[in-house]
Amino acid sequence: MTPAIVQTAALARRSIFATFRFPQAWFPSLFFPLVLMAIFTASFGRSIGFIPGFPHVDGFLSFAVTGAIVQGVLISSVGAGAFFAGDIEGGFFDRLVSSPTSRSAILLSRLCASVVLAGGQAIFFLLIALIFGATIQGGIVGALIVVVLAALLAIPMAGLGIFLALRTGSAEAVQGMFPLFFALMFFSSTFFPRETMTGWFQVAADINPISHLVEGMREQIISGVNWQQAAVSFGIIAVLAAIAVGACALSFRRRLGGDA
Amino acid sequence: MTDAIVVEGLVREFKGGIRAVDGIDLHVRAGEVYGFLGPNGAGKSTTVRMLTTLLRPTAGKASVAGFDVATEAGSVRRSIGVALQDAAIDPFMTGRELLRLQATLHAIPRADGHARAEVLLDRVGLTDAADRRVGTYSGGMRRRLDLALALVHEPVVLFLDEPTTGLDPTSRVALWEEVRRLNRESGTTVFLTTQYLEEADQLAGRIGIIDGGKIVAEGTPAELKNNIGDATLMITPTDPSRIADAAAVLQQFGPAADGKPGAAAIRLSEGAEGIAAVVRALDHAAISTAAIDLHQPTLDDVFVVTTGHRLEGDASAAPGSGRGRKGRRE
Amino acid sequence: MSASTFSRTASVSGMLAWRALILVRRMPAVFIPSLVMPLFILVATSGAFHGISAVPIGTSSYLAFTLPFATIMGAGFAGINAGMTLARDIEGGFVDRLIASPAPRLSLVAGPLTAAAMRSVFTTTVVLVAGLIGQLALPGILGTVMIYIMAASFAMATACWSMGVALRARTVQAAPMMQLVVFILVFTSVAYAPRDLQTGWLRTVSDWNPVTRILEFSRTAEFQSMSWTGFWGAIISIAVLMGIFGAFALYGLSRLGND
Numbered sequence: 001m002t003p004a005i006v007q008t009a010a011l012a013r014r015s016i017f018a019t020f021r022f023p024q025a026w027f028p029s030l031f032f033p034l035v036l037m038a039i040f041t042a043s044f045g046r047s048i049g050f051i052p053g054f055p056h057v058d059g060f061l062s063f064a065v066t067g068a069i070v071q072g073v074l075i076s077s078v079g080a081g082a083f084f085a086g087d088i089e090g091g092f093f094d095r096l097v098s099s100p101t102s103r104s105a106i107l108l109s110r111l112c113a114s115v116v117l118a119g120g121q122a123i124f125f126l127l128i129a130l131i132f133g134a135t136i137q138g139g140i141v142g143a144l145i146v147v148v149l150a151a152l153l154a155i156p157m158a159g160l161g162i163f164l165a166l167r168t169g170s171a172e173a174v175q176g177m178f179p180l181f182f183a184l185m186f187f188s189s190t191f192f193p194r195e196t197m198t199g200w201f202q203v204a205a206d207i208n209p210i211s212h213l214v215e216g217m218r219e220q221i222i223s224g225v226n227w228q229q230a231a232v233s234f235g236i237i238a239v240l241a242a243i244a245v246g247a248c249a250l251s252f253r254r255r256l257g258g259d260a
Numbered sequence: 261m262t263d264a265i266v267v268e269g270l271v272r273e274f275k276g277g278i279r280a281v282d283g284i285d286l287h288v289r290a291g292e293v294y295g296f297l298g299p300n301g302a303g304k305s306t307t308v309r310m311l312t313t314l315l316r317p318t319a320g321k322a323s324v325a326g327f328d329v330a331t332e333a334g335s336v337r338r339s340i341g342v343a344l345q346d347a348a349i350d351p352f353m354t355g356r357e358l359l360r361l362q363a364t365l366h367a368i369p370r371a372d373g374h375a376r377a378e379v380l381l382d383r384v385g386l387t388d389a390a391d392r393r394v395g396t397y398s399g400g401m402r403r404r405l406d407l408a409l410a411l412v413h414e415p416v417v418l419f420l421d422e423p424t425t426g427l428d429p430t431s432r433v434a435l436w437e438e439v440r441r442l443n444r445e446s447g448t449t450v451f452l453t454t455q456y457l458e459e460a461d462q463l464a465g466r467i468g469i470i471d472g473g474k475i476v477a478e479g480t481p482a483e484l485k486n487n488i489g490d491a492t493l494m495i496t497p498t499d500p501s502r503i504a505d506a507a508a509v510l511q512q513f514g515p516a517a518d519g520k521p522g523a524a525a526i527r528l529s530e531g532a533e534g535i536a537a538v539v540r541a542l543d544h545a546a547i548s549t550a551a552i553d554l555h556q557p558t559l560d561d562v563f564v565v566t567t568g569h570r571l572e573g574d575a576s577a578a579p580g581s582g583r584g585r586k587g588r589r590e
Numbered sequence: 591m592s593a594s595t596f597s598r599t600a601s602v603s604g605m606l607a608w609r610a611l612i613l614v615r616r617m618p619a620v621f622i623p624s625l626v627m628p629l630f631i632l633v634a635t636s637g638a639f640h641g642i643s644a645v646p647i648g649t650s651s652y653l654a655f656t657l658p659f660a661t662i663m664g665a666g667f668a669g670i671n672a673g674m675t676l677a678r679d680i681e682g683g684f685v686d687r688l689i690a691s692p693a694p695r696l697s698l699v700a701g702p703l704t705a706a707a708m709r710s711v712f713t714t715t716v717v718l719v720a721g722l723i724g725q726l727a728l729p730g731i732l733g734t735v736m737i738y739i740m741a742a743s744f745a746m747a748t749a750c751w752s753m754g755v756a757l758r759a760r761t762v763q764a765a766p767m768m769q770l771v772v773f774i775l776v777f778t779s780v781a782y783a784p785r786d787l788q789t790g791w792l793r794t795v796s797d798w799n800p801v802t803r804i805l806e807f808s809r810t811a812e813f814q815s816m817s818w819t820g821f822w823g824a825i826i827s828i829a830v831l832m833g834i835f836g837a838f839a840l841y842g843l844s845r846l847g848n849d
């Protein structure tokens with residue numbers, strides 16, 4: 001193995017363990033999506049049959065679990081960004097940069113850690129949903145597609161968090177951006193189908209790439225394995241990931257250039 | 261009323277068994293400036309917080325301006341002015357707003373409060389900065405505002421917890437002047453804590469030295485210095501080999517004392533007047549001298565003698581510092 | 591409480607409330623989010639769940655259904671901010687100054703409480719105006735006044751809770767604790783759907799949750815279908831919340847300087 005891979009693995013392991021050590025790092029990303037999913041399911045479960053345009057599902061929970069997964073990845077990615085910013089504030093970042101550690105290992109390790117954590121999270125949410133009566137029409141393959149997509153989604157999202165960390169250098173500033181991302185999720189079909197929306201809100205949800213991304217994942221759960229939809233989700237993730245990682249690399253260089 | 265502050269067996273214990281104040285007795289006469297001197301963690305702030313009703317004593321009694329701090333807290337609060345160690349000033353309000361708010365806290369009628377605010381702003385030289393947010397004030401300005409806030413209701417007893425810590429020498433002297441003036445003109449009793457010997461020496465009529473929660477010495481600065489004994493005279497002979505001869509000569513004038521290496525030293529009871537005789541005797545014995553030092557006792561010496569460690573520049577030796585960082589609030 | 595103590599408490603509380611309100615203007619970064627959040631809740635919730643309008647929820651507009659949820663959340667934010675300001679004042683030492691003065695201690699809680707109620711009037715107005723823009727007419731004078739009263743009451747109850755936390759924890763770090771309880775209280779009431787439509791655990795929880803009656807009565811005010819039963823249900827729920835949280839805050843107040 002090349003040193004870069006060894007370094008990446010070591011740093012990624014550090015990030016993962018650090019996440020487990022601090023409950024405030026993982027608790028919100030599991031707790032809030034679960035609570036919202038439970039409240040939405042208990043609030044809307046009886047109504048969906050009467051709503052024109054609501055896709056045929058065997059229960060609201062099956063519909064809602066994808067939203068919870070994406071929301072969880074978002075929250076833990078913001079957390080990853082804040083953690084990275086904490087490394088910058090605390091000087092660990094400077095120590096790394098001034099050591100012979102490869103630059104890409106620093107970035108890559110954080111992303112890898114987020115990917116692993118997001119995959120784990122997705123499995124956790126799916127299991128909880130199954131226990132409470134959700135069904136996965138796509139079966140094992142459908143579930144795998146959802147888990148893989150969720151894991152990959154961590155790349156653009158954590159990338160965004162790290163980008164903000166590199167730009168601001170402040171954990172508090174990164175956390176402060178959270179409501180903005182949360183808002184973005186509401187203006188999409190993450191929590192409710194686009195077909196039931198009207199007016200400008202529907203237009204906003206139509207434009208929002210998160211809608212199409214979530215729908216591609218949700219299709220596997222509520223209808224069955226659908227490779228075409230999965231490809232759409234994958235494509236959106238790939239484009240977002242390219243943008244986020246590119247922005248990270250640029251701001252990384254800028255920070256090291258000393259003018260950050 | 262002759263005693264402004266009476267403290268008997270006052271104890272304050274914090275969680276974890278820390279006895280920050282460990283049974284102190286104090287008498288501060290009305291109209292006096294009392295200096296409470298001690299190193300970091302000695303228990304100064306804890307004492308002040310108990311005397312100003314911010315903290316309940318674990319044991320013991322204390323009265324301020326004739327009122328018991330535990331049972332007559334309301335009357336105590338009406339009689340005292342307080343400037344705490346970390347100038348508790350809201351950075352988002354202006355100096356004038358804070359003074360008016362403080363007047364309201366003391367139930368001073370609106371018009372009187374406003375008038376009083378102007379008088380005090382002028383007195384502490386903050387009239388020009390009165391409408392700026394306190395966040396933009398310098399450390400010295402904050403301390404002056406803090407003092408003005410403590411004076412809004414013309415208190416009988418004024419508590420100042422380390423009022424000059426962090427101030428430059430000029431601001432420090434200005435604040436001392438203000439405290440003296442207050443004491444002289446209004447007869448306000450001042451209870452002042454400090455880590456600076458010089459400050460206590462300059463300002464206080466009487467000084468209590470606290471260390472590890474206990475009062476280890478008390479008296480006027482002169483008394484404290486006298487108690488630890490006489491001045492030390494040190495003679496450094498030009499020819500180092502003649503130290504023993506020099507010591508023999510000195511012997512006639514007083515008991516030997518510790519001196520610098522290369523010097524002979526004695527305690528000289530007459531102080532400066534005694535030097536002439538010593539010099540004549542040395543002359544007579546044909547010992548030429550390179551240096552003659554007369555060291556008058558200082559509060560620093562008092563401190564070393566009473567606590568066994570130095571106050572300034574040697575914080576690491578202070579037992580108080582070994583007790584860990586203190587919490588911001590009780 | 592004698593008349594003079596009362597008037598002193600009132601004048602100091604008034605001064606502290608005035609101070610809390612100036613701080614809104616001087617620290618916009620701290621307060622703007624709590625003004626924007628209710629607006630966001632109104633727009634995002636009513637937009638995302640617009641489909642629920644087709645279900646019998648007492649109105650044909652999910653926007654109208656969401657509006658009281660947004661005013662109550664705005665009130666909750668105003669209450670949380672009262673706690674955060676108090677925590678900051680304890681950390682910064684401002685509270686010491688107050689305690690060492692003869693001012694009645696009660697004003698330490700009563701001042702921010704008043705300020706929270708006043709701020710809820712502001713957030714409620716913002717939400718009502720947003721409703722007007724979304725073509726929701728005001729529900730008559732009585733209905734509108736009731737929406738304001740419910741919001742102000744909830745702001746005071748959550749202010750008591752948050753200040754109680756501040757008085758115990760004595761640090762702004764405790765803010766998540768203040769927020770969590772307020773959010774959970776509102777979200778497990780009838781935030782997203784009326785009780786008839788709720789199922790399972792949520793139905794049980796919302797039956798017992800005092801916020802349910804407050805939100806339900808605000809909704810009947812918005813739909814202009816108020817009833818005395820609903821009114822008294824709301825009043826009793828407010829009394830329960832104020833009783834519990836008020837006692838918590840007063841206990842914290844009495845413990846200041848004790849340990």
Ligand SMILES: Nc1ncnc2c1ncn2[C@@H]1O[C@H](COP(=O)(O)OP(=O)(O)OP(=O)(O)O)[C@@H](O)[C@H]1O
Nearest residue numbers: 274280300301302303304305306583586587589590
């Ligand atoms: N709230 C508290 N909880 C626990 N211990 C405390 C608390 N406040 C003070 N102490 C401890 O009590 C001791 C005395 O503290 P105090 O603040 O009275 O010292 P001080 O003489 O004012 O020191 P300084 O010069 O640093 O202000 C210290 O050991 C401190 O750690």
Ligand SMILES: [Mg+2]
Nearest residue numbers: 304305306345
């Ligand atoms: Mg102190």
